[in-house]
Amino acid sequence: MDKQKLVVVGNGMAGIRAVEELLKLAPDLYDITVFGAEPHGNYNRILLSPVLAGEMTLADIVLNDLDWYKNNGITLHAGKKVTKIDRVKRLVIADDLAVPYDRLLLATGSTPFILPVPGKDLPGVIAYRDIADTEAMIAAATNHRHAVVIGAGLLGLEAANGLRLRGMDVTVVHLLDWIMERQLDQAGADMLQASLEAKGLKFLLGKQTEMLTAAPDGRNAGRVGAVRFKDGAEIPADLVVMAAGIRPNTALAESAGLYCNRGIVVTDTLQTYDPKIYAVGECAAHRGTAYGLVAPLFEQAKVCANHLAQHGIGRYQGSVTSTKLKVTGIDVFSAGNFTGGDGTEDIVLHDKNGGIYKRLVIEKDKLIGAVLYGDTADGGWYFQLLKEGRDIGAIRDHLMFGDAFANNHVGDVGHAGASQAAAMADTAEVCGCNGVCKGTIVKAIREHGLFTLEDVRKHTKASSSCGSCTGLVEQILASTVGGAYQAADRSTKPVCGCTDFNHNEVRHAVRSMKLLSMDAAFKALDWRTPDGCATCRPALNYYLISTWPHEAQDDPQSRFINERAHANIQKDGTYSVVPRMWGGLTTPDELRRIADVAEKYKVPTVKVTGGQRIDLLGIKKEDLPGVWQDLGMPSGHAYGKSIRTVKTCVGSEHCRFGTQRSMSMGVELEKMLFGMWSPHKVKLAVSGCPRNCAEAGIKDVGVIGVDSGWELYVAGNGGIKTEVAEFFCKVSTREEVLEYSAAFLQLYREEAWYLERTVHWVQRVGLESIKQRVVADAENRKALHQRLLYALQGTIDPWLERTQGVARHEFAPLPAPIDINGEHHVELA
Amino acid sequence: MSNWHKVCRLEEIPPRGSRVVPHGAGSIAVFRAADDHVFALRDVCPHKGGPLSQGIVHGHRVTCPMHGWNVELDSGEACAPDHGCARRYETRVEDGEVFLAL
Ligand code: SRM
Ligand SMILES: Cc1cc2nc3c(=O)[nH]c(=O)nc-3n(C[C@H](O)[C@H](O)[C@H](O)COP(=O)(O)OP(=O)(O)OC[C@H]3O[C@@H](n4cnc5c(N)ncnc54)[C@H](O)[C@@H]3O)c2cc1C
Ligand code: SF4
């Protein structure tokens, strides 16, 4: 049978996006014909501004070239304006042409509003809407001097900026008292105006245009020559750009008798009152709103396509919009209700000299509006909080300082600093125009092996519209393709691609189903892969052994090499050995043995670490057992997600200020915790007085001696992002120090997700809930303490075991292969 | 022409593990997957030369310990998005003995 006929009126951003979405869903359902009044393929209207500013060329902004229409079997009538729709015969008429339709899609956009003042039709008076206008402005800039832009909205300012960059003397005229009043409050607007003035723009605010007068005879005779205002003032103008707003382009629809009211009225399925006729884009009015930004129009296009494809799912519910001004070197962002009102509160940061202004509007612990000027890096994050109406009570104090600060998405990425991209949650929106979130981009990069910005644009559409997220997308590319450990908001995210369960669910299953082995876990949780991957295996192994000590079997093959070899692998494949020095204390005898080992095994580097002990670096793997044998010191676990170090200061044993015996306290703690595996590394410090020479303030557990006893601090971190430990409680005896520390760490071991440092865990579950269970609830504290001691019962030093032959295969290379004809195989390199 | 060599008995390689075999200047990593398939690759990661033998073995892949590239054990090819290849060697297992073609 014949295909159905779909006719699209309007060859612009919304109409063609709808066609693209339709082709994805049902490539063969329709014969498609597209009418466009402009003599071009579909281009990115948004980018007319960079073109005007000379930052891009028209060629750069083409979205669908003529081949695209051909290759998709679409008939394009470019440069043909549809003048009539016959809804009875179902015909679309453009002068000589009459094309029948089964379904009709109207995407006629909007028309600039031209002030009804005398002189509006003079040559040199134009709007700013399409390629023709842009070309006219560029031409004017080459042989005229004075430009006047009427209207200081997004459009007007971008036009003014472009004309200024092309050398014109530009004045922006605005009816109201501050610019961009629809997007900015006055404070933000004033700062913006100042920096635009610094770029050479002039402003006339609170001015009402009365008429445009023609130039006296001479070179410009007949062309516009001046703008006159109601107050009598007059300024010269060889070019007048009307940017005083847009009106939905409904002329065609109205002539066809379709119900219009501030736009062609459409339902949640983007159908007009004639169900065979759809409308999307700026011409459509949905629930009383006609949008003027691409993001919502693209959402409409998606839903519309879904219905044209006869899937019938998907409703358009309206959109919250955010705006960015595209003037290079100036960052402005605004979203939601930023003017506030009763029952709303403001958080404001205003740094006039620094050129930064931020205003967050809050209503009942929800963010409802934001204005950012100067630093818009967190715009995307605020916009997401706003759209999702998330409760920001908990992060309120830090909200103003942005995502990376308020949350701790920063994953465990070695010592490399975290870029903004790395700090973003996978669910965070990167490209507002196309609604693409970080996760989608990363996934595409991984799955299609993308390397360039262009590839990412092709596959995800991110940064392919207004381009203001380009920097972010590049950061994401860098951090993903670099193969580095990737940070993400893991709360809802599956552990990895092998399963749909997140860390919480897996931990819970291990406990409730009493899973005791890797394979039992794979089976019970029906893992997708036969035996997991390098991401989930170490996590699972930790969950098993920490939940069922002495029962679950530890699987060395599921541990990262450092934990399997009990040493740190180096970039050249050799290993480093850090013997334990309890509390940072050592003896002449130990030092002698270290010296002997260093000589005997020709250790290239001997270093004092930041953890108050000594590192022997550059040891061959097969030498490790020998080295350990000769050292006769226990493992320092410098390689493990485990107890690392307990730093101490000299304390009252020697120090004239010391109030407590910090060295021996540290040694006791370290001996209690020896061999403790944990979600991530654990570091403690004990100082003898508040001068705190052991840096207890940045440790997972920090202990500070005071006259009357000990202060405990928790969840500090001195690494990627320095985090000051929070006060936990004060105790009086050494026994209590041991008990409280142990209880806190055991709760961490039982609750935290793999690779979550104490600080991230505490931020996730909240310090209060932990204090409740450890400080307030004595019974529970003692139980936790006991569980830790039980888990650590009978711990054997892994180095000692290995000098006695455990896991020999791990260290001994195989003999050279034997040629089966008997004789030894020797190959000269 | 490939020339078979005896390496070790299968049980000398831990399942989901590997052993290192000296070979001329460098060495060869002999892997044993959970399903007892045996593979051999030059012990040099296509990324920056990390020792693949020290990686975590999952399915028929190994993850390099250095920067986490995944490498296909049967072909030596790096998995997308990464590009590169580690030299592979023929292997076979006959009544518990592992053989390697050099
Ligand atoms: C040896 C040492 C540097 C030194 O010469 O001083 C060191 C060396 C490494 N650190 Fe460190 N860190 C060392 C003290 C520290 C300290 C200072 C301290 O412990 O007081 C810190 C900040 C304190 C902290 O952790 O909160 C520190 C924060 C890190 C981090 C960031 C952790 C974080 O949560 O932000 C990493 C990356 C990681 O763990 O993923 C890291 C990772 C590493 C690794 C294991 C990198 C790697 O994965 O290979 C380095 C191993 C080198 C090697 O092969 O031996 N190292 N590292 C120090 C060993 C201390 C020890 O005796 O055990
Ligand atoms: C300079 C400029 C900068 C912008 N910057 C941004 C920005 O940064 N961010 C943002 O989100 N939005 C921006 N916008 C707005 C955005 O471009 C529009 O919202 C979007 O293009 C609207 O898409 P549309 O398909 O509804 O209308 P259009 O893209 O205008 O497409 C409508 C098309 O239909 C054609 N047409 C109309 N009537 C007929 C007819 N009877 N027969 C045949 N064809 C017809 C028109 O010629 C036009 O080509 C900007 C707009 C401009 C002009
Ligand atoms: S020792 Fe720590 S800081 Fe130094 S290079 Fe290694 S990881 Fe980075």
Ligand code: FES
């Ligand atoms: S050397 Fe193997 S991943 Fe970098």
